[in-house]
Amino acid sequence: MRTKLYAGVAFAALMIPVSAFAQSTGTIEAEGQSEEVVVTGQAGPREIGGVQIPDQPKARAVLTQEFIARQQPGQSILETINFVPGVNFTNNDPYGTSGGNLRIRGFSGDRVSVTFDGIPLNDSGNYSVYSNQMLDPELIEQANVNFGATDVDSPTASASGGTVNYRSLMPTDEMSAIAVYTRGTYDFNRVFGMINTGELTKFGTKAWIAASNETYEQFRGYGELSKQQFNAKIYQPIGGNGDFIALAGHYNRNRNSSYSNPTSANIRTLLGTSVVPATATDSNPFTLDLSNEQYDQVFNNRDSGVTGPYDQFCSPPSANVAFGNAAPQIDATSCANSSLTAINPSDTGVMRLNSRFELTDSLLFTFDGGYSFTRANGGGSTVFNESGVPVGTVGGVPGDNNYQGGRLTGGVDINGDGDTLDRVRAYYPSNTRTQRFVAIAGLRYQIDPNNLVRVAYTWDRARHRQTGEASLLNSIGRPYDVFGFDGETDRPVLDAQGNVLNKRNRLSYAILHQVSGEYRGKFFDNRLNVNLGVRAPFFRRNLSNFCYTIAGQSSDAYCTSETPAQVGINPVRGQYGAPYQNRVETYSAVLPNVGFTFDLVDRLSLFASYAKGFSAPKTDNLYSFGATRVSTGAYIQPSFDLQPEKTDSFDVGLRYNSPIFTAQAGAWYIYYKNRIISSQVPEEGSTNLINVDRNVGAVKSYGFDGLVSVRPVPQLSLYAFGSYIKTELQDDLIDLRNNTVIPLRGKEVVETPQWTYGGRAQLDLEPFQFGIEAKHTGDRWVTDVNDFAVAGYTLVNADIRFGLTDIGLERTFLQFNATNLLKERFFGSLSTQQGFSNNPRLNLGSPRTFTGSIHFEF
Template sequence: MRSKLLTSVAFAAVMLPASAYAQSTGSTDVEEIVVTGSVGPADTNGIQLPETPKAKAVITQELIERRTPGQTVFDTINLIPSVSFTNADAYGASGGNIRIRGFDGARISATFDGLPTNDSGNYALYPSQVLDAELIEQVNVNFGATDVDSPTASAAGGTVNYRSLMPKDELGAAAAYSHGTNDMNRAFGVIHTGEVGPWGTKAWVAASTQSYDQFRGPGKIKRWQLNGKIYQPLGGNDFISVAGHYNRARNSFYNNPSLANIRTIVGTSVIPTTGTVANPIVVDLTDAQWDAVFNDQSTAFRSVPSCVLPSANVPAGNGTVQDDRTNALCGSLATTAINPSNTGNARFNSRFSLSDKLTLTIDGGYQYTKATGGGSTVLSERNAGAFGIAPSSQTSGLINYQYNRVGAGIAAGADLNGDGDAVDYVRLYTPSITRTARLTAIVGLRYDISDEHLVRLAYTWDRARHRQTGEASNLQGTGQPFNPFGAVYGEDYEVTDAAGNVLMKRNRLSYAILHQISGEYRGKFFDEALNVAIGVRAPFFRRNLNNYCYTIPSNSSEAYCTGETAAQVAANATTATYGAPYQNRIKSYKAVLPNIGLTYHFAPKVSAFASYSKGFSAPRTENLYGFDDVKINPSIDVLPEKTDSYDLGLRYTSGMIQAQLAGWYIKYNNRIITTIIELEGGAGNINADRNVGEVQTKGVDFSLGVQPVRGVSLYGFVSYTDSELKENAGGLLTAGKFVVETPEWQFGGRAQLSFDPVSVGVQAKHTGDRFVTDVNDIVSKGYTVVDLDARLSLSFAGLRKTYLQVNVSNLLNEKYFGNLTTAGSVTSGTPRFTFGAPRTVIGSIRFEF
């Protein structure tokens, strides 16, 4: 019976090396059983449905390489059920938003060769900073669940894991060049050393560069990467791998319209001023209306390339008031609306057979990030001119919370622009700068009790040093920063207060430290027809918080950084309410998270699967800086979010067909939102995080891949999601409402024809209507995007590994809004709508030697 099962295609998929299905080396190794003669998992041109107890999907390099060159791999997984990814542009270097089964990116864990890539502070994902697509062997998605050793404190809604390419055994190289719409130019190259030396060491090194213009408004997107990997086999399945990655991005933000901006252009008959749950505002524009909004030239939501700063290049000792508030264009500059980043990592993966039954795996790495969100603000050089009025106020136009920080408690003001007086209103570059250094280690032991049973243990340690500052620096006369990272390293153009201290809007240091233990048992029963996986992970997570500035109640993005004494701060009625600087404020969280999964093979081609897993997401660093637990103390502690995720499904797998039907249910407890919380003792209210109870999400996914004849493949999917808030939150009637930015229906597919020397692929994805507000009084209409890829092999000309490729993104030029900035209701926020990129054409040539 065992030999019959092993020869079946369906069961072979379970037994294949799990590098296609898992994230860490330990999770990979636990499913790695070499089966001689195995034909491999069913695959529809790069889309796989692995035979695992948990609901998963896998995209391989076969499909990834067909997509737009340089595009983020997060866009590629948009073709599987329950995943909704909205891209900021057609080329992938401007980021985007992802939701899986209704969970946003901050609640989805992403890993790169086993290393966590979510921001250690706010758990955000940065799709534009991933590895070059040509170097990604595969990416897999866990829906609503994690692997038992997942190194994360934030995966309440599933995981996205991608692994880098294995070095080739033979010496070779590949190079590609692409040119496309909006003057996109990209070059990529990789060299494989092949096996060298007496131990069969092999490696690759790769580099890429990309640049293009924004498809709307001024702004340039630039990115380049350097990557490398060394792989040393140690005999059998044992190995050591060392790899490195560096990504440098310089990109401007797209300036997108608010609901009010759209209403101003198309009128209240199209976008009413009010909406209700029964009769919501529906953002559904005709092509002509969409064009009118897209082509609007006002600065309300279109950046300008430059401006003239009155405060710059003023003769010394001028003595007159230079007022940067008089040139409103300087507040809409493309050169300050930027998101520069430098990111890099070093990765280590290994496997060692300690005996014929005991296996050790070790993964580890170091990651570094330096990034800023850009931005500029106007400060008064005089304390008397600083009213503490928000920048949006027409009365002042000054940075909020300025008060007496420029005078630093020793003077009435300071000269910020170097013209010899202290009477001006000066626009400064004031980015929020983040520098993170992160170390991760995962150690696993696997013990094979027998051919049918094994156990494993794993320990994870993850420590991130998260430095967040907001140094102010001068701008050039045209409004451009001297350095995209401002004065973070103490450059000559830093701006200081009267006491010589660099003016800052925040200054804090955090440590996010995770200790996690996990264990798992796997067994096979009934002649291996039943496979069982039972595991548990126990994360112990701690945040060590240090704020060197005063805490502003309810404000987690800015603090009151001043040279004043504590007595001087207390003398002002407003700043007296601020919390004093502090060090070593500890917040700890822990959980025990069980999971169980079953796979049962009714027949060689038919199997059923079921799983249960518990998820966990600790509060984010930024959210904790809105109070200090001393003077500003919410009456209710914020608890970690937890989920209970259930999956039940059927799979059919043959040489021609792969199909999967899955039903799922997720109970989501202690959901965290930012809202109004009462201070202890009834001393007032602050905006801070709070738990708002339960969310219930359920749905059905179906996918079908068919290869009826050689050279023809068809794939389709449909997913239904019902994600409902169960309680009211933040003074809003949210009970019974649908979760924002989550489409109820998604469906799509791909068809590919391959007949040498030509192959053509067409794929389409429909994203259904999405609510923009928590109370569901604004709806963004659904849309359908069609993409085309076509390839011509030049093998007929003697160039066997050379081809020309054309990609057309948004082939039918669908006019839609992609990313959404959500709000509580139509009256409680300012939702914004991101333009979807118009039709984009890219041509490429690739050589391989």
């Protein structure tokens, strides 16, 4: 068996912690308690096949680089933790660049805190997690999951459903280099390289720098996906007691073509009502379970009007006319389903600082800091009417979704052909720019070897700028820039006053101040370990909306050059909410975080914990405009009345740790109140349906999960896991459209399988190593009223590694990976809806893929 050394970021090379499993340097220090231990399987947390079970009060699991490295090169770390109980991640393509959906114990990804070297990654506005922007897997030392609970100093205002934390590799003492090339199905090409500098100075300064590039074609439809990533880290030890400063940088660039996925109605059109019925009810629900032949018929269909992908080519009539052509050019039916505007570009970066300073023998100071930025949009297009004559009505906004002259008198020649007779398609994405600063400072005081206390303070400030400006398409229907106009490039679409047409224009600040404290004690000859903690977040959103708020619209708005009098005289737009600046909403909570472990006998321990979670309303929740009458004559709950979501999470279980066998089994219960959802209501005096965000009650969930790792002989490691989740909504929903009750009480949470289970086996017969893994995901509800579900599925992956030591290349090997080896047909991410009649959209799952890699290391 090889000996492995695991060095966490909180200690220098001479001081290695027992458990570097938490997110902040302060928590790593508290859990490790400065014990000088080499993790070899004889002390500290055991590792078998890259799986560790830390002996902490919370239910937690850890995957190390040993496990991560066997997965598909370039894969998102969120796909890798799919092999942790309680986690369900649906990847939108086989290589991870198209994103995916995360759920932990029934909580969606926007209710789970994800951190990178202690720095939060969730979007500051909507808390979303973007799995395609994660660190290259070769650079991740370990990833850990807290099920339904946070650490006491977790820097978050949104973690009502648990945490995912991953940490980057430490630079090595010796100079080395790694180069990996991977080639695979769908023209997948990836290159990764890393250089470790070794010790650069007599003071022990060391660093690494890494870069990667990958491109591939969609597995269905037209378009290319690409990702470039650059990373670097420098580490400076200070003295010989474990103090250090580490500075790291990460930049990620994605250019993605989006997949077109069918709705339930699309599938019905193709396969008929005998396969997909026209109606379903909660008393007679429908489960979509297609045969292989039926699924392949949907997958292989190329009619974009049925279930096919986006159109590959596009030629808008308005972009292909000469000046002086007096004939109307109509784009309404051209380029509406184009792959050229169905894109999802993003540029992101994260700078991280981690540090540790021993002030006295008993007093320790830690500081983590970060700066991050994001620029991204989700593509899209719309049609503008040059003449200013409304053409239809959609969502209360007249005329082909948007129109020109209704905002100002007169028309504008958008396409430059000399008339104002055309209906011109334009690129119309919703752009977001974010800049964020984070600081986490902690003090730990070691009272004696068995008792310590610590306090921490977190400051997190994010500036969130959101616009939706229109710009022209070229002659083949492609935007001139993937980010559109976005305040920078040329070719905007202007109104009669020379202003860029815009569907939203708003600025918000998300500011978190948080204090936390914790006591850790050891009793009865260290058999009992007690953690008593509390954190108190004070969260503020400062909101400015420079456009008029449309009732029921939390994203798009009415942006205009009209005067308030011109807007107010219109019977529809006069009801819109006026622009405003510096509206402030504040939220706070006191969140206990306690637990214990007790050694029952040698290697067997009992653990239990309680943690209170908290998730403040999102930006979109607060930008919605609810103070309006609906057809029942009642006023909708104003968005500023929304209360934070809160959870009470309880865990109890047993752990066993030995050199050849580790296991954890536990039961849990979560009570989740003030759940926020969006629902549709009719605006008074109109047939328009509007979306309203509001609190709708509580959810109870409970379950059990377990994992076991065993190494019966040095050459073989086995890992298995399983999870059962039962969720139950506690309240019905009042449908304000007709003042009726929507029967949600007793229903289960969408997109949450009751059963998930799987495992991995790895055999090491040098120079060959073989691995095979599988996971079963049970049936999932697609609708809130539980009248529509999709069938469960089982995915099998395999990997083979062949070392080249025999030909003199000691650290070089070939690796082959297969995902979805048995070619399972399944639906992945689900666009959930209230009911079957709302026509949910279903993501087609990734087919079988193969890759081959060569890994050089010097």
